[in-house]
Amino acid sequence: MDSPSPIDRRQFLKLGTLAATAAALGPAYSNAEAAPVYTLAPLPYGFDALEPHMDARTMEIHHGKHHAAYIKSLNTALASSPELAQMPLEKLLASLPAVQDEALRNTLRNHGGGHWNHDFFWNTLTPAVKSAKPSPDLAAALNSAFGSMEAFQKSFAEAAAKRFGSGWAWLIIKDGKLKITSTPNQDNPSMVGLVPEADLGTALLGLDVWEHAYYLHYQNRRPDYVTAWWNIVNWSMVSDRFAAAK
Numbered sequence: 001m002d003s004p005s006p007i008d009r010r011q012f013l014k015l016g017t018l019a020a021t022a023a024a025l026g027p028a029y030s031n032a033e034a035a036p037v038y039t040l041a042p043l044p045y046g047f048d049a050l051e052p053h054m055d056a057r058t059m060e061i062h063h064g065k066h067h068a069a070y071i072k073s074l075n076t077a078l079a080s081s082p083e084l085a086q087m088p089l090e091k092l093l094a095s096l097p098a099v100q101d102e103a104l105r106n107t108l109r110n111h112g113g114g115h116w117n118h119d120f121f122w123n124t125l126t127p128a129v130k131s132a133k134p135s136p137d138l139a140a141a142l143n144s145a146f147g148s149m150e151a152f153q154k155s156f157a158e159a160a161a162k163r164f165g166s167g168w169a170w171l172i173i174k175d176g177k178l179k180i181t182s183t184p185n186q187d188n189p190s191m192v193g194l195v196p197e198a199d200l201g202t203a204l205l206g207l208d209v210w211e212h213a214y215y216l217h218y219q220n221r222r223p224d225y226v227t228a229w230w231n232i233v234n235w236s237m238v239s240d241r242f243a244a245a246k
């Protein structure tokens with residue numbers, strides 16, 4: 001198994017969002033028996049960098065406890081499945097329907113998905129820049145698909161609000177068309193064979209609506225969390241993902 005080499009931004013985009021993320025998350029060690037397959041990457045900004053929209057304590061717990069726990073459980077599960085431990089994360093998630101052991105499949109789905117989703121999430125955020133906007137191409141596509149930026153944000157917020165319990169809201173692109181979806185638990189739009197066909201596509205934007213993402217600061221006010229979240233969306237990253245995927 002090859003160890004991953006650092007990939008620069010251009011390579012990341014060239015590879016495509018899912019594939020590149022999988023590469024970045026790929027096995028970090030050549031000996032799965034002696035070392036964890038996956039490790040927690042540091043945030044690309046400080047814990048307090050997203051204040052006041054996302055508070056430092058939430059970020060610290062979300063990243064250092066919740067995301068770390070997904071990785072720990074994923075590594076534990078992979079310790080008994082060396083053939084799966086050899087796969088890049090994207091391939092592993094795409095291979096889950098073929099995993100016969102239901103308990104193992106569910107563990108990998110929840111914790112492998114949790115790892116991928118959170119890595120994607122951290123890289124979808126950036127310290128508040130009010131002037132940040134989607135690229136002209138993405139803005140035009142959002143207007144075409146949803147009528148206006150405001151209408152898109154309203155529909156996305158509704159999807160986030162209506163996701164019962166824990167899960168994610170997504171902006172995806174499939175066959176060149178933008179669409180809003182949501183998934184339960186730690187499922188994501190790349191999980192072929194596990195999530196409904198309508199929710200499959202290339203993720204451009206994802207919002208964590210688990211209570212652990214907002215409860216310390218927003219308590220039960222998920223809509224307020226969603227409203228504030230727009231202030232820290234990394235539209236440059238989302239636009240680059242769109243350009244790579246379309």
Ligand SMILES: [Fe+2]
Nearest residue numbers: 066208210213
């Ligand atoms: Fe989370």
